[in-house]
Structures are given as structure tokens and as C-alpha cells.
Amino acid sequence: MNREPHPSLHRHYREITRRWFFEQCGVGLGGIALGHLLQQAGFAAPVAPANPLAPKPPHHAPKAKRVVFLFMAGAPSHLELFDYKPQLAKFDGTLPPADLLKGYRAAFINPNSKLLGPKYKFVRAPNGTLISELLPHTATILDDIAVVKSMVTDAFNHAPGQLLMNTGSQQFGRPSMGAWVTYGLGSESQDLPAFVVFSSGKKGPSGGNSCWGSGFLPTVYQGVQFRGSGEPVLYLSNPRGVDDEVQRDSLASLRKLNQMRLDAVGDPEIATRINSFEMAFRMQATAPEVMDISKESQATLDMYGAEPGKPSFANNCLLARRLLEKGVRFIQLYHEAWDQHGNLVKDLKKNCEDTDRASAALVKDLKQRGLLDDTLVIWGGEFGRTPMVQGGDDGRDHHPNAFTMWLAGGGIKPGLVLGESDELGFNVVKDKVHVHDLHATLLHLLGFEHTRLTYRFQGRDFRLTDVHGEVVSSLLA
């Protein structure tokens, strides 16, 4: 699939392709779906094959050029962090109104369980907004972010919920949003993957690799897992016994031999193979350098709470910024730690200590470097938590009807608080934002009309938002 015409054989076609792209894919795109254009350009094409990762312009001028999604996997409690509910405190220990529970399905608890008041205090942030005492750093960036208190989702189990948040479907097999974006925009980086994933916290995400999979899209679009310590990318380092000299000499020979074969049989796929080895070699040099945060100033390290050599969410946030600067398009940081069925008080505090400073630092750092304007930052999990208690008095179950996320930069209206849940934080009552709407908005900011970023599979055009999704215009700057 991944074919790039080789200069010796197909410069002509590449020229055609490139010219054609600039002419056809510019602003006046007209009514032709991008998927169709790409098909014309590379996948099933009468024209010469193009590199599927070549940078491509979207449908309209984008506000955001790159994305960082801080995925708080396990689902943080909106009720302790962002969504202040004095009534919930007041009715602590009483049963919820019966009509609220009609048709409601809970994961673990009998829905008819007592209400649990917020376990942490809310305080006034510098800008006057109420926010949890657990988020002192996020409190300082409220003027830069938009808090959405009216998120809803369809799933109330982790794996389906995380898949929905990532792929727009609760079922396995669909491409993740990072894969869609990479498919639509290609890669800016010559020596790093376009879509990078980190994982911190207690465990990996429930949805596993499928959270960043390419589904039915070509596999070149799937997320590449990076690690905050050790070898940053699998098999990046020369193995034992292979020093740089052996590697360089071997790759030089390999290139010559592959070139000889290309000359003999003429298959442009060999040219792509040659390029792949060259990019691999470049990545061997670039990635370790990008991943070395020890060169950051102490002030920067302190701002994030990062410590070189000690894997953490904070390190990952800092690494995300460094990768964004090198042209990585889509980064996800999974922090799977938020499933507080019990130990709500203790674990929530710890999770906030682990993530609050670094999340806020990332936004501030991007801003001070002038990157926030065209970088979209998203914070949130796969659903919320029940206003009802689980177990004694220190846990909450999964809750899909209302939860909070925040977004920043990349065309998002700063300082906004959007939406409301009811007095118990149970249902959304104003400005409901479904996961599909979030996806539509994300694609919009990246320059796509979400209904037109499609890929044909099994006889139909698929898209991230399936048949749903509305751009949340009130979120836009």
C-alpha cells in the first residue's frame, strides 16, 4: 500500500501526483470526498501510487494543526473535580428520586443506592470559577481552557466506553481518531511517527491497542506506542553487538543491494522499502534525542513535575510537547487510574497529584511557546461517576449520563464553561455534548468536515462520527 514512486523510475508520476494534489486538494475542494481523492491518489488509483503519509491539506483552513489527548482512563469523578453540586452534599445519604433512575443501568451497584455528597471541597479559582481543591494547578489555567460539564456517552463499561471515545464505536474494529486524523492529514515528520501513544498510571487502558488502532484503515495510520523510559520505540536501538559503524555499513550495503534489485525488476515498492530503511535510520538518531528530557531546564522540569529517568504522566506531558515540536501530529497520553469504585478519597487525591500539575504545565508551556494557538489539548475520561455511592461511603460506579472534559487551544474558546448537569450531577440539562459531537468538533478544528472524512470499506463509506455528530459551535473561539 505504502508506495512512493522512486525517482529513477517514476519522477514523472510523482510530479503529476504532487501537482495534482496542490491543484485539486486546495481550498476549492468542491463536493468530492477526501477519501475519494485519496483513493484517486494512492489506494486504488489509476494515477501513480503516492506515499500515504505525505502531508495533505484538509477541507478548510484548520485552527488546530496537532492534538494532545490526555486520556484519563478509568473515568474520573466529575463530582469531585469540576462539577460542583451543593444539592448532592445536602442529600448525601438519601436515595435518589425514583424517576431519575427509570431505565438507568448501572455497572456494579443497584441504581437505587444512596447519594454520596462530594468528598472534596470546591474553591474559587483566580478567575472566579469553582473548581476542586484537588486541582490547584488546573485552577490557574481556567482562563485558557474550556470546561465542558455536559458530556454524555452511550457506554458504561470501560472497554466499550474507551473505544467509543477513541473510535466513535463501542465495538472493536473501527479506526481511532488519531488514525483518522493521520489518514486525513498525513505526517509532518520525516523521522517520527505521526501518531504517538504513551501510557502511565496503574495499568494500560481497558480497550488495549484498539484504542489507537487503525481499524480498517491501512495500518500505517495506527498509533505507535512510545515509552517514557528505556527504549522509546520498540526495536529502535541497535541490538547488542551492533554498533553504529556496523549499522551504518550494513544499511549502506542494504541500500545498494535493494537498488540493484529495483533496477532489475522495476517494482517501485522496493523504492519505498529503501525509503523505509532510511527513515528508520533517521528515527534511530532522532527519537532518543527527542525523548531525552534531561536537557530541559530545571525550571521546565519543575513546572511539569517531571524527573528524568522516572516514568510518569508528568514526563509524558513534557515528552508530548517535545514531540509536537518535532512535527508529531497526534499524541495520546493514557493515564489509567481513575476507576474509583472504592478508595475514592485517597485515590482521587493521588491521581490529581500525579496529573494536575503536569496537565496545567503542558497548557502553559505550549502557550508560552506560541504553540497553543494551533494545538488542541483535550483532557478527560470515557465517562463519569455516579452521584450514588458504591460500597460503604467511599466509591462511585460508572456513569454515562453526565461527565466533564476540558479542551484548550487550537481554536477552542478560552475561559469558557459550557453546559450544565442537573442538581445531582446525574443528567445533562443544558448544552449536551455527545462523544460524537466532540469528534465532529475535533475534526472541524483540524480543518475537516466530519461528514466528508470518509473511507470506503465493505461497500460503504465509514467515518469517525458514523451517522452522528454536530460541531459544537459554542466551543469555538
Added chain:
Amino acid sequence: MKAIWILSAWAVAAGAAASAADRIDFARQLQPVLKQACQHCHGEKAQMGGLRLDAKQAAFRGGHSGPAIVPGRAEASPLYQRVAGLGDQARMPMGSKPLPAEQIALIRDWINQGAEWPEGQSARNVEIKKHWAFIPPRRPALPEVRRLTWVRTPVDRFILARLEREGLAPSAEADRVTLLRRLSLDLTGLPPTPAEVDAFVRDRTPKAFEKQVERLLASPHYGERWARHWLDAARYADSDGFEKDKSRQVWFYRDWVIRAFNRDLPYDRFIIEQLAGDLLPQASQEQIVATGFLRNSMINEEGGIDPEQFRMEAMFDRMDAIGKSVLGITIQCAQCHNHKYDPLLQEDYYRMFAFLNNAHEANVAVYTPEEQARRADLFRQVRELEAGLQHRTPDWAERMARWEDRVRDDQPAWTVIRPSVDDISTGGQRYFQLEDGSFLAQGYAPTKHRAKFTTQTTLKKVTAVRLELLNDPNLPLGGPGRSIRGTGALTEFEVEAAPANAPDKTVPVKIARATADVSPPERPLEAIFFDKSDKKRLVGPIEFAIDGKEETAWTHDTGPVRRNLPRKAVFVFEQPVEFAEGAVLHIYLSQKHGGWNSDDNQNHNLGRMRLSVTDAPDPVADPLPARVREILGVPREQRTPAQTQAVFAYWRTTVPEWSAVNRRIDELWATHPEGSSQLVLAERDRMRETHLLLRGDFLKPGKVVAGGVPGFLHPMPPGAEPNRLGFARWLVDRNSATTARSLVNRVWQQYFGVGLVASSEDLGSQADPPSHPELLDWLAVEFMDAGWSLKHLHRLIVTSATYRQSSKVTPELYERDPQNRLLARAPRLRVEAEIVRDITLAASGLLEPTVGGPSVYPPAPDFLFQPPASYGPKNWYEEKGANRYRRALYTFRFRSVPYPMLQIFDAPNGDMSCVRRVRSNTPLQALTSLNEPLFLETARALALRTLREGGASDAARLTYAFRRCVARHPTAEETAELLGLLERQTRRYQEDARQPWDLAADDPARPPALPPGVTPAQAAGWTAVARVLLNLDETITRE
């Protein structure tokens, strides 16, 4: 447009009582709405759902689901219903905003006024043609061609005819070396050895190539190679998927597929056995194992799930797999609504679904042929010993009858209770109450919990509680427990009671005695349940359940087979519970003998259990097995010999003088093989009702549907069973329009990179048009006529001149046909992930060619299987012996943590059925083949082998190593380049202080022996060369 808006708004204002005065003008008012809102999908270009609204007759005839317009009755007209959003079908226009209210009202009023559509107001009568793939294939005549001498098999006639039409000529035949490597990789997935190449090159007999075809088709590796494609379609993986992603045993199914290909099981039988092997008469273990195809769905045991929701997900997955892999039609859409393009109705979907919906999710014990032989031997010996007892005791029947009379009525009356379960107490496990009052444990399986059951009994007096452990097909090995062996352990059995009229006055009830029909001696808890504590955990007799100790538990595990029998225990209270108004009883089943990791297969929970109470004094657990007790209910003269033997098998254990023989039989049972397990289907006795699910939501059941097949396809064959088996027979019926086409198309795709229909998962109306439609039909018919023989199909293709062409491409030809759909040359394809690995293993000589067996664990980075890379910690037992070098087909597949090397080279992870892999070419692949440990091991092994066997000179050695990788001899230029590398690197290792064994040995501390006169520096130099050879594009390409 504005005029229309005003007029229709006015019509709305005028209300439903339309008069002649506000009669709607079709051409002026309605037609523009239809044109603008509907005809994009229901017009000349597209006829979604078979509906056209641009022509009168077509519009009134309606689409696949019937007439769209019922004149005079808008409410009954789908056209109105769908735009108005009434009913359960998706609102039209699909994917856009609803129409403005005025337009909806306009449509309503027009229909209510009689739906007058004047003649001549629209396109002429138009036909909606039946899509080609839905018409059963017929054998087309072979096309005429000019260059008949080129033709080797009928396949070539079709290819050549098209080439001649396009003014193209086929390429020359590939050279013999290329041809044999191509053929070997295509048929077995392994490269030819240089000796095989030489033999073929030397063979100048006329049928030399055909001989190679037969040799390779007869190789056991043929089955491995072609099984892999089917396993993609069957979404095979060795784990459950979702968050827990626990390992599962399904390799018997994988091996069944391999054997099926090797013995050329006809494709129709291949499908029938996979869908309904269990329903065949006297189904063999193999046929039951085949139903693992449907069970390859994922299983979610995440905490807090509703198991029925995920059973439904699995059902949808099975339908999808059948659609893609057997029917070759996308049917997934009809899960929620009528298919938008093909004439598949949502009801059709659920009618097919109904056939599959009547099965247990079973997990059965399976045995290898060797184990089966041991079992047969064991059973024979037991039978002989029992026959010996009977022979030596002529009056055994009378004695047994007297015993029977004594025990027949010796049991007290028990009242089954139907308690409620305290949700919080179950640790997330779901206890489903069944009709017989028993509970089936499903969903998340905590390794430690104490389930609380509460009931109010009307008995005035309760003296004891009985706990029955029961079998269920949905439990591992049928249960009665939930552990991977079907066992459970009861840590503690506790009771509390309160008067029914004062339920808060709960007091503990002391248990005085406990008895059980199995009460093994004390032994340490098995290692699989290790909980990382330093407690000395024991299992053993029933007394362990009432000793108040967390460390001890009652076990019913008495070895293979017998551990999976139903069991019972009786707990007698020290003082009867007596309350005039009856009692509230709280019964606690403490189950804390599982392991430390609830995300793995470490639970040790009871799987299905039933509680009863009695007021009889001092009851004991019935020592008779449930089955024997049941047989005693059958009059002696009506019993089958097997039933009589079953009674005897128990009775003999009660005869004191037979203790020696009884002991001998117990010893024999102790030698019973453990066997393995396999997920299969088992048909339910009672039909599960199937509902059409509104929008595919299992919480919104619509009308009940019975099993059936879509009307636009062929009917069920006469006499077909109205169940899963009949459905399977229907799928592979000779009249099926898509089954054979879909299969031959996919086989073609494997050989030529692209199918005759490129969208091989969907031959429906949205499919890409076939490049050679007649060839597709010819192959499909020929395939069926030849008894659905895959080997026949392979022969047809690989012996063709088309297949034997060179893959060399000129810029002119590339420009003309970059996708090579016309096949004026052979395709040149990077081999699939598994074959990339297999080629390097074979070239290095490390390949361990054993066919079949449990999946293996080649080296992989540890961190991948540990949090936070993985959700839960996973076991990856890196192989140290020959299993390290098995074919990649046998690599253990965790769905959530795919084996990196395979994933990077595009192997699907088994989340869903895949009939067409993508083929990428990426830097990550380059990093993997350069740096992954096993790749490096193969480079070292190839270097060593070359030094040992490749001859004395470097040039001879190079040829040897080169040929092991790509079969052909190197050119002078290639030799020079590689010898240059060898020379440079060998010299570096000689001159530098660097340790050559760092590069050349897997373990530098224990370097391998080298042939005399060879230095470690040479070994290092050759390792560098071998590494380059294994990384050549050509090495992993089938030319």
C-alpha cells in the same frame, strides 16, 4: 423554491382536511421535494434499499421492504413514516437533517389525497436490475483467444482474452528458481531449500512443475499456510479480548483448520462442520471442535458488565464473520436497519441470527489422538475389572437390587429456596437465577468474594441447608465451578437467621456437622491459585468449609472428568432454626481460594449452585451421584445397559469385599490425561426466542422472528433442518450465489494480491466491479463441480500460464496498469507477517517444523505484558527450546497485546473477521527486521550455518547464504558488495578490541563452536552479512 414553501406552509395551516381547493400539484410542489431530498439516494444513480423515487412505477412498486406509498394512507406509507421519523426505522433523509415540517406535511397530504402522480411527469419506467452477485453463477464458455499456445489452463483463456482486448501481451514465464520459490511460498509459506531448487532446475521432464505442485500440496505445511488465511477470517486469537483479555484454549480449533486443509476437506463440509459440527449425527470430537469458528468471538468479563449485552456482541460478531468469510456480503448494516444498498432487510438479518441464537457458550474437554488412545485404554481396563467382579459374583444383580431397594427412598425431603443475592457481596460477579432455582455465575470472576444469599422460608423449622454444585454447559468443562478446570472451592459456609417478623434480629447459626458426596483428603492448593500471600492455603474435606478458617476450603476436585461431576454438601445446624412465622436466612458462600490476579484465569469460584432447606433431623449428603439417583427412578427392566452399568459403577464402591478392585479402578482414573479445553457451541434444548432488535439494541427487542434466510438469495434446500445445521447447509448449497464466488475470489486474492473483485469482503451491489467477471464465475462453478476441492482450485491457478509469468515490470507496463488488474505480469508481493518470520527462520535453519499443538511464546519485550503497557499483567513464558523457532502461525495471540513483529507487518489481531489484509511498508518494519532479537538470532544462526556448511571460500559461503534467503544465485555485483561488507566488518573485529561474540553469539559467555580455522571475527563479519541478507526486500518478497 420560495413559492413552494409558502404554498406548503399554507397547506399545513389548512390542516388535514384537504379540500379540492388545496389539492397538491405533484409536478409543482411535490416533485421538487422528492428530487432535492430523496433522489440522491433513490434515483437514477443510486437505489438504496432498491427504491427509486424518480419514476412513477418504480416509486409505487417500492423497495426491498415493500411499497413505499399507500395512496390515501400516509400513516401506512413508509415514505411518510420515514421522513416523519415514525416507527423504529432510521429517519430519512439518512445522514442529513430532517425535512422541514412543511415538506413533511406536503408529503403526508399528497399521499392522503390519493398520491396522484400524473403520467409523463417523471422518468420513463425504469428497471432495478438484480445485482450480478445475487444470481447464482453459471459456467461461461471459454473466451476465444488468438494466442492459444500460451494457454495452459482455462484460467488463461479469460486472462488472455482481456489482455488481447486491451492490446497487451502477457509477460514471459519466470525462470525456474523464481517459480519454485514463488510456488513454495504460495503453497506452504516456506521458501524452497537450495537442494529443492537444484532438483527442480535439473528436472527436464515435461511435468516437472506439476510434480512440484503435487509435492507441495501434499506437504503438511500447505495446511499451515492456507489455514492462516482462514484464521484471519475466523478472527482467531488465543485470548478473550476486551480489558481482561484472558488467555483461552482454542488451539484445537486452529489445528482442526490446518488438518482440514491438509486432507482437502471439501469446502462445503468445511463450512458445515464449523457452523454446526455439533449437530451432525454422532458428532466426533473433531466436528465439535470445528464449531470453535463461531466461538472465536471476544468475551468481556470486565467488572460491571451485563453478560447478555456481550453475548449479543458476540452474536453480531458471528454474523459479521459469516457474512464476510462465507457469504461474501456485508450484512452488518442490517443489524440496525434494512441494508441501504443491498436487498437485505433487517428482519432477514435477525432470521439468520435466530439460527445461531440457540446455543450454549460451551467449553469442553478435548484430547489429542494420543490422549484419546490412553483414555480408551483406561476405560477398557475399568470395564474389564467391573466385568470381572460381575463374572465372579453371579448374583450381583440380585444383590444390587436389594441395595437399591434399601437406598431408593432414604433421602429426606428438601425444599429448594430462591434467595436474593446481595449485589455488593458478589465482588462484581453476576449470579443469575435459573428456573430450577439454581444460580449461574457469569461475567467478571473475582478471585475472592463472599456471596450473601437471603431468603425468607415458610418452614417453621429448618435443621439443615443443602448446597448442590451443578453442571452447566456455559461453565468451563461444564463446571460445576468457574475455574479453568471447571472447579470451585468453598472456603466457608455460614448461616445467619432472624425471625421473619423481626428480620433485624439476626443471629449466627452454628453448623454442627457437614457431609458431602465427595470429600477428598487435605492437600495444598494448586499453584494456579497462588495469591502471593504466605498463608498455607489448603483444600480438602467438607469439614474445611465449617472450620472457621480462611486458609482451608472444601474441594470437589478429584481429578480429570470426575472433577466435573455435580456434587452436593449438607450442613446441619447445631440447633434447628425455629420461628413460628418462619425465618429469614442469610447464607454466605465464602469463596476465597482464587489467586492474586482477577484479570487472569485464577478464579476458583462455584459456577452453578442451588440451595435447599429441610426440617428433617440430621440429614446427610446423598452419597449417590445425581445421575445414579436419577436412574434409580427408572424401573429396572426399562434401563439401558449403560444405565445399569452406571448404577453398578457406584454400587460396587459400597461393597466392602471389593475394596481392592475399587482401589485399582481409582488408581486407573488417576492416570486419566488432563486434556485441553476448547470453546465450542452446544445446542440448547429449549429454543431461545429471537427478537428483531430495534437499532440493534439488545435492550429494545422488537417482534419475535423465526429462523429463515433472505428472500433475495436462494431458498433453504428442501429437507434442511430448521436450525443451525440447516442454515449451514443453506450457506454452502449448490445454488448459493455468493459462497463459491467469495471463496475463489479470496484464493485468487492470495495469489495475485487483489481479488477478481477487489473488495473481497463484499460482493454486494457496492462492491468494486470484477476485473474478469466470467473468470470469477467459471472458477466458482468449476470449484463446486470438483466437489468444492480447494486443492483442485489451487492446481488450476498455479499451473496456469498467468501464474507462471515473470513479475518484472517496465515503466510502460506500470503506467498502463499500476494495480496489475489485467495481469500482464505476475504480481510481486511482500509476504505476510507470519511468512516474513517463517522465511527468516527457515533461511537460518532454526525453524522447528512441528505442526500443531499449543500456541508458543517466542521472545517479546516483557514490559508489553505488564501495566501500564497492558491493562493487567499477562503471562508470557518465553520459550527456551525448539518452540522458540516455531512457525509464526503458532505464536500466542493476545488480542489486546498483539505480538509486535506480527502486528508491525500487518497481521490482524482477531478483533473482527478479516478477509483482506493490508500490506504496508514502513520504517517500523525496517526497525523490526534490523533490531528485533529473534531476527538477530536468525542472522547469527545463518552466519554460523554458512561457516559450517557453506564451503571453504567466502564466495562459496556467500552463494550458500544468499540462496538460503532468496533461492537464486547472487550476481557478480551483489557478491562484490556483500564480500566488501564481510571484509570490512571482519577486519574491524580483528583489529579492534571489540568482542566479536557480542555480535555473533546469542550468549557471548558461551559462544558456539566454530569450524577449524574460522575465527570469531569471521563469525561476526558473517553475522553482519547474514543480517543484511535477511533484511533484503527480496527475502521477504514473493517475486
